[in-house]
Amino acid sequence: MSNPGATEPRELHRRLQAIWANLPGFGTLSAVNHTSIGRRFMVTGAFFFLVGGLLAMLIRTQLALPEQDIVGAHLYNQLFTMHGTVMMFLFAIPILEGFAIYMVPKLIGARDLVFPRISSLGYYCYLFGGMIILFSLFFGVAPDSGWFMYTPLSGSEFSPGPGSDVWLLGVTFVEISALAAGVELTVSILRSRSQGMTLRHMPILCWYLLAMSLMIVFGFPPLILASILLEIERATGLIFFEVAGGGDPILWQHLFWLFGHPEVYIIFLPAAGIVSTVLPVFAQRPIVGYRWLVLAIILTGFISFGLWVHHMFTVGIPHLAQAFFSVASMLVAIPTGIQIFAWLATLWTGRVIFSLPMLWIFGFLVIFVAGGLTGVMLALAPFNWQVHDTHFVVAHMHYVLVGGMFFPLIAGLYYWLPQLTGRMPSDLLGKTGFWLTFLGFNGTFLVMHLTGLLGMPRRVYTYASGTGWEWTNLVSSLGGFVMAAGVAMIILDVALHFRYGQRAPRNPWNADTLEWATAMPPAPYNFASLAPLPTRHPLWDNPELGESMAQGQHGLTSTGHGRRETYGSDAVTGRILHIIHLPTNSWWPLAAALSLAVVFMGLLLRIYPLALVGVGVTAVFVLRWSWENGVHPNAAPLNVSEPEDYPLHSRTQDGPGLWGMVVALMANGTLYLSLLFGWFYLWTVAPLWTLPPENPLSLAPLLLSGVLLTLAVIGYQQLVTGLRRRRGRPLKRQLWWVTGLGLGHFLLLLWVLVSAPLEGTVRAHDAVLTVMLYYLLIHSGTGVVLTALQGLRVGYGYVSHNLPYETIVLRPFWLYTLGIYWLGLAAFVLLPMAWGGG
Template sequence: MNPTQKSGAAATDLEQMQDEFDKVWGNPRGWRALTIVNHTTIGLRFLVTGAFFFLVGGLLAMLIRTQLALPGYELMEPDVYNQVFTMHGTVMMFLFAVPMMEGLAVYLIPKMIGARDLVFPRLSALGYYCYLFGGLILLSSIFLDLAPKAGWFMYTPLSSSAHTPGVNSDFWLLGITFVEISAVSAGVELVVSILRTRTNGMALHKMPLYVWYILVMAMMIVVGFPPLILGSILLELERAAGMPFFDVARGGDPVLWQHLFWLFGHPEVYIIFLPGAGIVSTLIPVFCQRPLVGYRWVVLGVLTTGFISFGLWVHHMFTVGIPQLATAFFSAASMLVAIPTGVQIFAWLATLWLGKPVYKVPMLWLVGFLIVFVAGGLTGVMLALVPFDWQVHDTHFVVAHMHYVLVGGMVFPLMAGLYYWLPHFSGRMPSAKLGRWGFWLFFIGFNVTFLIMHWTGLIGMPRRVYTYDTGLGWDMPNLVSSIGSFIMAAGVATILLDIILHFRFGVRAPKNPWNADTLEWATSLPPSAYNFVSLPDVTDRHPLWKDPELPDSIARGEHALTVIDHGRRETWGSDPLTGKVREIIHLPGNSWLPFIASVFLAALCLSLLNKAYILSIIATMATLIVLLRWSWENGAHPAAAPDAHTQPGEPPLHSRTFDGPGLWGMGVTLLANGALYLSLLFGWFYLWTVSPQWKVPDSGLNGWLMLASALLLSAGTLWLHRLIKHLRAGTHSGLMQQLALLGCIALAQSAMLLWLMLTAGLAPTETAHDAVIFVMLAYNLIHCTLAAVLTGLQAWRVSLGYVGDKAPYEPVVVEQLWYYNLGVLWISYAAIVLFPATWGGA
């Protein structure tokens, strides 16, 4: 056979292999597109939906600036204005900023780490639909004239039913909680995917910097969002059921809401900033054609920023009466966070100084970011000084600072990233001329709008006022700000036009058009659903600079995991530290279950809004049934792992190990769950020590029964631990029977908790004390019941052969839930039984 015949045969084999990959990984069309779980499609859906909400938020901003352009102008009535500014902040913070950055990460992360998909594809799809439906429910309130109007921060008591009757605030509480499910699910997905699905050889110290930023951001979401979810649940329980968590007269405290909100709110500022900074750290080396200066220092700065951000929440509460020692501590911490941020900024500047930057359109946005964000950071340090904060708190100075930080730290890098990755999305290059016009209009308009707003605040204009009188010195600054906002809107329109036109008229993008160094540019443009025909080994932080031919060798199938005739979607499962391959993770395919589950969750949200509680119970049960059906097809089930054998010499499938991705998913989910519980515990001790009307009634809570319940759970957990130990050693006997008995123990323990709640004589609508105890006991009851159901499910799966010696890892996943429940129940016992007995009270 001559060389031409050999190359022709190789091309035929490659085409056949790609066809087989397309059959297994391909996305359906029409209505069945709702079943797609592939990360590329889900990420693009997040980006498109986020862009839509950005335009909605921008339109609301234009209404605000039009209203404030002239003194005494009455475009909107005060009530409508309150709705508009509340929805502007809500849409931009909750429906645009975080979901947009998560969507970009969902699209990019598997490609950057050399994986074929995220580790829980169906969870990504569920998260997107929750985001879409939650956002639409919240947005519908505008057209129903029922939009929330208590501010995007929903401070109590203004947002309580006494001061904001109707369902306006309920739209916010239920809609935002629905959206937060999406955020937390994406956080769990990204953390586990980064730690467990990197391609062979990509150790932690070889990860692209963008991946480091997303890992820290995702961990912050997992820990930082649950306090707001808890606060929203408690406030909705107060509004709908009369439980007085924030009512001073009945033992609550409205400042508790501020603590819960800003426990989420201040980390969210960095959750928004860090992905933007990750884009900057990715693009600057590309446009300077040299590695970033100080890789290890930047990683340390990112980790430190994420850690410190959780100690700054009182920064927003200096004027509410915080003790002087606390204000001094949080003021110092607020200034301290500038140090790791400064490390990153100096690394970027040093790279620009040592390199030869090329000022293409993405680079213009990066320069704009450096100017705007540094200015916003400096005013942030000013606000960290308590005396200065007292002077400008709740003025337009704070509005200006917030926009300089959030728009500078998020929108500018995002625009740079969109122009940089547009060829990846579409396979076409955008217009350089329109891109430059869009940048300059946006940059000039933004600074005209918000730079002068610092002065407006310094001369006393409060935020959130719907109009103002003439002669206060605010007329000209407001008019200039409003003119600037229209210039900025023209910039957004130009950018949007450029993006739309480039899909039709853009020049075809060459391979790796920017000569980038990261693996996402090793895919085809636009990428296939499986990203890589073969998964490469990575031995360098800059794989495409080290081996420019790597994309071609990947496409020719010269690397690993190219067998597809078994019909499974597969990617590597790697060691979290070293990146060495440990197993093959088989990924679920397209499914209706995420969409159906999100529809039932939306029905639950709508039924609660309409006080249709019977329907809400039905929707809850339907959701649980769908989720149980979902979990049934996991692990070694034939639908999840057809032909569960691997090739000779290959690692085992993850369902044949004790350390599959479900174990990590459960661990990170319980971390989020623990953050929610600790927020509830914080509320208990906060009200106990601060609330002036806190009362400890003689509730009759049976401490001995709760102790017996905890001891029973301890015995069951110890039994399960020994069972798992024998399963690992291969010496177990009667696995199904033992799991069934353990399920009965968990059910009996749940029954004891239910009896405790029913016989305790709690009055959760009369005192905050009893309301917190009621929620804490309900929390324990729900989790113990869940453990009973999942353990019983494991026993059933053992009987069908889905769990056993050859597929052992599922019981290990459930074991984590038992340990978590054990810890939470003992802590609850100490908090609501031992603590009152020690410090006084019945």
């Protein structure tokens, strides 16, 4: 048992290092630490950026002159599909997730994210999914129906090869990492800020990253659902998007863009957060209009979910409906305008130091404002009807994405490079890189607006002479190569700086935020002691803070227990509530990701028994992983120097796990609502929708099953009420009762599914119903297994009236299962009956 006052700083660091370090050698693959994982995400993302850039160069080579046949239509279609897919799913989102994973704990004065093993799982899912997608290119089976994968072109009839499967499965695999990051970052930002950091004291970047995380939570599920449905349709013939059986290809477009538009802001917001962080440092004053910015962030987060139809203005939706989306799309100009003018006002009232990051931010401003203006143009339906699916949109989109994401990202790279590596980059190479990129970018895309206005459609592999598109395409291609040279210059700069860069002084830019209080490069535990942070600008208020934290003069310095610890606090006020003990290096995430890779490869190669085995193995791994929680010997066993000031979170009734459960259920609920949306959409809109002659489900067992589920959940509620009061009936018996009731419900439901004459390959109605039943079954089954495990853990002494945490964490899951069951029954069985069909 260490006495913090007595521990000498050097000794403290040594002990913390022993607790927090990754395992040596190959053991580093078991790392869960956010600094390591964040770096891996960013390096892998940068690699995929280069892949995507290479594809872009091939595209521009093919289009440089008319009537060329360098790559041919077949390969060209793979190239532009892969360019979009790689840039969106394997570069932009993951690299920003990695950035957030790396930064968040450092900004809020914590030692790690609250679910470190989830970080690791997310990384491996990203890596393996990305590899599946990438390797398809080498085998010549890359997806070739566009990164938007419109059905029926992407369906089994018109894309019989494995290309579409690669996309659907690979991207879904990668999205596990996005959702993991979304849940984990949300809970970390809300529940692990250091003492006194209220919502109004959060560094502005945290607001941006919080918005990004929540947008991932709500934005990705529609695409995940759509991908699952399309993959099922391709593999088994169940009808969702095929018109002949009552499906509708437009449903795919709705689900895709319900994800696709928020996605643009998911990658723009963190980039704007970089601007809002870097710009005040070089203006040498706090950002003005903090509250305006928070307002703009929240507005953008929501309104961006109300724009998706502006990608579908030419599918024949009524003009009035298009007008709603036109106005909503233009409204986004307001939060964007607020941010741009808040930045301007910060410069106006500051004393500006012009540096390399500021140059990139200037480039961002020019390009992004131009892209925003063409965005307002495209929001106007009649103009959109002309230029939609032309190169005008290609130009607009690159202005928004490259301007809005890539330029701030490079500004951030140059800004944080000293923090990451402890060395300074070269100013000369950096400036050359900027100008080449900036001029090359505008050379490529400025003239491309005209190409589009002159009528050149997107995604054509070649074009005829005499169309008027010859010179503009040539200019675009030349510009593209100049930009590539600029990127090469940046890579060179970063590569050389490891060897020749000057040692960076501590806090070289005189920044205000806490990540500059870490060592450079940072130690895995970030801070030797955790200081109270009742301020937005900790290092401006107290430049010595980094020193005193490193000296161990603040909280959480005891090390004798060997636990990884950080503070858990109240979401609004930042008051410390408990100490979160975090898991240490673990092989379970890698094992789970590998077994998931087996599942996805099994599905891809259509070896379904293999996939099924993979699912079983994954379940075993994940459940075994979950076993190492609470007072398990590998986590925080009892009687090992419990802290005196605050309890450990697993000894309380509220902790990050509970919030993680709720946020994950929000994502899950979005998936469920997307499915309900699909049901109602097909029912009302699909041209050839038919109801079966009679209701295929037997109502009595369905209702009985629902009653059993309701009883199980009531039982669980009572059990938790007893736990909260720290007394009540014997826990173990109650848990087994709930397990039994749940199992009865599950088996009845299974019987309903098996005995129902569902013909999903004939009618979309039956197909959607089948998916809904499976969805309910998965939840019921999971609830039963998890409750049974709780029963077992009572036997091991891991759960008791004094250790009620885990059982309380599971409660929202049962409530959710109950809710979706009855809602599903009402929407899928009762409503059609009332309507007079089925």
